[in-house]
Every structure is written in C-alpha cells, then in structure tokens.
Amino acid sequence: MILKNFEALKAYLETPRNIVIIGHKNPDGDAVGSTLGLKHYLDFKGHKAQVLMPNEFPDFLHWIPGVESVYRFDRQNNQSVKALKKSDIVFLLDFNALHRVGDDMQNTLEKYENHFALIDHHQQPDDFEYMYSDTEICSTCQMVYTFIEMMGDLNLIERNIATCLYTGIMTDTGSFRFRSTTSTTHRIIADLIDRGAENDKIHSKVYDANSFSRLQLLGQALSNLQVLPEYKTAFITLSQEEKNKYNYEKGDTEGVVNYALSLKNIVFAAIFIEDLEQGIIKISFRSKGSFSVNKFARSYFNGGGHDNAAGGRSTYTMEETVDEFRSLLPNYKEDLLVSYEE
Ligand code: 5GP
Ligand code: MN
Numbered sequence: 001m002i003l004k005n006f007e008a009l010k011a012y013l014e015t016p017r018n019i020v021i022i023g024h025k026n027p028d029g030d031a032v033g034s035t036l037g038l039k040h041y042l043d044f045k046g047h048k049a050q051v052l053m054p055n056e057f058p059d060f061l062h063w064i065p066g067v068e069s070v071y072r073f074d075r076q077n078n079q080s081v082k083a084l085k086k087s088d089i090v091f092l093l094d095f096n097a098l099h100r101v102g103d104d105m106q107n108t109l110e111k112y113e114n115h116f117a118l119i120d121h122h123q124q125p126d127d128f129e130y131m132y133s134d135t136e137i138c139s140t141c142q143m144v145y146t147f148i149e150m151m152g153d154l155n156l157i158e159r160n161i162a163t164c165l166y167t168g169i170m171t172d173t174g175s176f177r178f179r180s181t182t183s184t185t186h187r188i189i190a191d192l193i194d195r196g197a198e199n200d201k202i203h204s205k206v207y208d209a210n211s212f213s214r215l216q217l218l219g220q221a222l223s224n225l226q227v228l229p230e231y232k233t234a235f236i237t238l239s240q241e242e243k244n245k246y247n248y249e250k251g252d253t254e255g256v257v258n259y260a261l262s263l264k265n266i267v268f269a270a271i272f273i274e275d276l277e278q279g280i281i282k283i284s285f286r287s288k289g290s291f292s293v294n295k296f297a298r299s300y301f302n303g304g305g306h307d308n309a310a311g312g313r314s315t316y317t318m319e320e321t322v323d324e325f326r327s328l329l330p331n332y333k334e335d336l337l338v339s340y341e342e
Pocket of ligand 2: 094138
C-alpha cells in the first residue's frame with residue numbers, strides 16, 4: 001500500500017477547489033462508480049468536481065447517479081479542456097499511468113495540469129504528487145469508501161454515493177466472488193446498503209440489461225471457445241465480422257472471457273477480440289490462483305492489470321495472435337498445472 005502526502009491533500013481540500021476526476025479509457029463499472037462516487041462526495045464538501053472520461057462507456061452503466069454530468073473527452077472536447085484548464089487538481093481513478101487515458105487526453109493533461117492525486121488498485125503505479133494505491137483491494141470504489149473514511153466523512157455517504165460505490169465493487173469482484181473479495185469488502189457493502197444502495201436493483205440494472213443481439217454474440221463467442229486441457233487453458237475469439245453480424249456495441253463482450261474460466265479444471269482464460277477500426281486484437285486475460293496474467297500480459301501483449309485479470313493488445317492478425325499465444329503456453333505448463341488447487 002502506498003499513501004503519499006495524504007495529510008497535505010486533506011489540508012488542501014479544506015479550501016473549496018475546482019476538481020477534475022478522470023477514469024481510464026473504455027471505463028468499466030469501477031471507473032464510472034468510483035469517479036462519480038468521489039464527485040458526489042467532493043461536491044458535498046463544497047468543491048466543484050467534474051468527471052471526464054476519455055471515451056464512451058457501456059449502456060448498462062448509463063443509469064448511475066450523476067452520469068449525465070460526465071464530459072466525454074472525445075466528444076465534448078472543448079468543455080473537457082476548459083474544465084482541465086481551470087482545475088486546481090486532477091484525481092486519477094482506477095488506472096495507474098497516464099497513458100491509460102489515451103494519447104490525446106494524456107497530452108492535454110500533461111499540458112495543463114501539475115497536481116495529480118491517484119486513487120487506484122492496479123499494479124506498478126507511476127509516481128504522482130498525492131497517491132493512494134493498494135493492489136490488494138478489489139476495486140477503486142472500495143478505496144474511495146476508505147478514502148472518505150480517512151477524511152473523517154463516512155457520515156456524508158448517502159444514497160447516491162452508496163449506489164456508485166456499490167456498483168463498482170460489485171462489477172470488479174464479479175459480484176463478490178473473486179479472491180480479492182474480503183470480509184472488509186462485505187462490511188463496506190453492508191454499510192453501503194444501510195446508507196441507501198438498493199442492492200437488488202443495482203444487480204438487475206447492470207446484469208439484466210442484455211439486448212437480444214448481445215446474447216446472440218455471446219452464443220457466437222461460446223461456439224468459438226477452444227479448450228487446451230494440457231495447459232488448463234481455454235480461449236475465445238471474436239472477429240470483426242462476427243461482431244458486425246450481431247450489431248456489436250461497446251460493452252457487449254464485457255465478462256464473456258469469464259465463461260472460458262468457468263470451465264472445470266481451467267485456470268487460464270483469454271478472449272481475443274478483433275477491432276479493425278483500431279487495427280488491433282484486444283485481449284482480456286483471466287486466471288485462477290497463482291498464475292499472474294498481469295505478468296503475462298505485460299511480457300507479451302503490451303498490457304497489464306492485476307494478477308487474475310489483465311488486458312493487452314496485438315497489432316498482428318487474429319490468426320498470428322492466437323498462434324503466438326498458443327506457442328507461449330508450453331513455457332508455462334508447470335505454472336499452470338499447479339496454479340490452483342480445487
Ligand atoms: P479487461 O480485460 O476487463 O479489459 O481488463 C482487466 C483488467 O486489466 C482491468 O483492471 C484493466 O484496467 C486492465 N487492463 C486492460 N487492458 C489493459 C492494458 O492494455 N494495459 C494495462 N496496463 N492494463 C489493462
Ligand atoms: Mn477497477
């Protein structure tokens with residue numbers, strides 16, 4: 001855990017400030033929940049907080065309290081730059097290095113901003129003026145709760161903040177089932193429910209929001225599933241053509257990789273998703289137990305993340321990317337076989 005200059009930050013926030021809060025590119029439930037949860041809190045404290053996101057986020061997050069106030073850097077560029085220019089400090093949530101917001105936004109940030117405060121749970125964070133980094137914590141939303149607690153302000157957590165934070169903890173823990181889910185997580189979740197998070201409704205809004213075409217895309221993904229039992233590995237591919245056939249929309253492939261990991265005796269799962277617009281294969285990795293997909297993604301696929309959930313990319317074709325992936329597995333045979341005891 002790194003807690004850097006917290007007392008100085010606390011003192012700095014005793015005066016009302018213009019604050020910008022940023023989540024990572026392709027924001028997920030934890031990025032949206034943590035940025036908006038923190039925004040509501042800072043607004044209650046008398047600051048003016050504005051959330052900026054690099055690009056769009058999935059439909060199933062569009063109901064989160066405060067979502068209509070978010071500026072998208074790619075679409076509302078003027079407003080975003082204006083907000084950055086007049087900001088006193090920028091909070092960076094749910095990512096560990098500035099490049100995770102994309103080139104355009106990173107350049108603008110570096111041009112206008114000198115004061116950064118990081119709250120994040122990803123590994124190997126870059127150094128910022130103020131930092132609260134803890135890779136043991138399941139979600140940035142749980143860290144925002146603890147941040148508010150350290151500020152001595154738990155009493156300010158009301159229904160909207162509770163709803164935002166509940167959502168990100170739920171999505172980043174796979175509904176409270178990943179290894180990172182601790183008894184502290186459950187205590188915080190219980191408190192958030194007491195403070196107004198309607199847990200049944202939140203689950204339903206996020207997970208029962210499928211379109212017919214999304215389920216059909218899932219069907220296609222599952223029929224592309226390949227299993228390599230000798231490496232306890234399974235992977236899924238989705239081509240651009242298949243995505244188009246089922247009217248792919250952002251977020252439609254979220255969580256699909258977990259179906260590969262749900263196979264009995266599989267400890268390593270991957271999904272390869274072709275993105276012709278960006279000219280890349282976007283990859284998600286998941287593992288059970290000690291096999292670190294963060295290291296794997298960093299070493300071979302220009303990515304990173306956490307020990308059991310990471311992402312990366314390849315600029316080669318689908319076939320070449322999958323071939324490379326398969327060719328790497330023999331090097332990890334021993335690690336994979338002992339990774340997880342039932
Ligand atoms: P996902 O597979 O759901 O996109 O991402 C899993 C985890 O890995 C998330 O915590 C995400 O932030 C991180 N991640 C995904 N893609 C990348 C990447 O290209 N680089 C890095 N450093 N982390 C990534
Ligand atoms: Mn997260």
